[in-house]
């Protein structure tokens with residue numbers, strides 16, 4: 001039988017007693033950015049689209065391997081096992097951003 005432990009608090013997760021929660025985070029360069037900025041230029045962009053594609057094509061051929069490997073390296077898939085408590089904590093602050101104030105509800 002497989003044993004899991006929580007990646008946040010390191011507590012072993014007994015899958016008989018509790019649900020193991022899996023967090024998957026995928027980080028990658030978003031190629032859509034170029035597309036959307038082109039949309040912003042409207043009609044002029046349409047007229048220039050062919051030309052732009054040519055330039056892009058050329059650039060792609062120039063550093064063919066470079067671009068491909070750069071994209072590969074930019075993609076990271078992270079996977080964590082969490083216990084129920086840590087799942088709740090994670091969802092409250094997925095990026096682990098530290099706020100200046102304490103999140104203890106003591107001020108309320």
Ligand SMILES: [Zn+2]
Pocket residue numbers: 006007008009010011082083084085086087
């Ligand atoms: Zn935990």
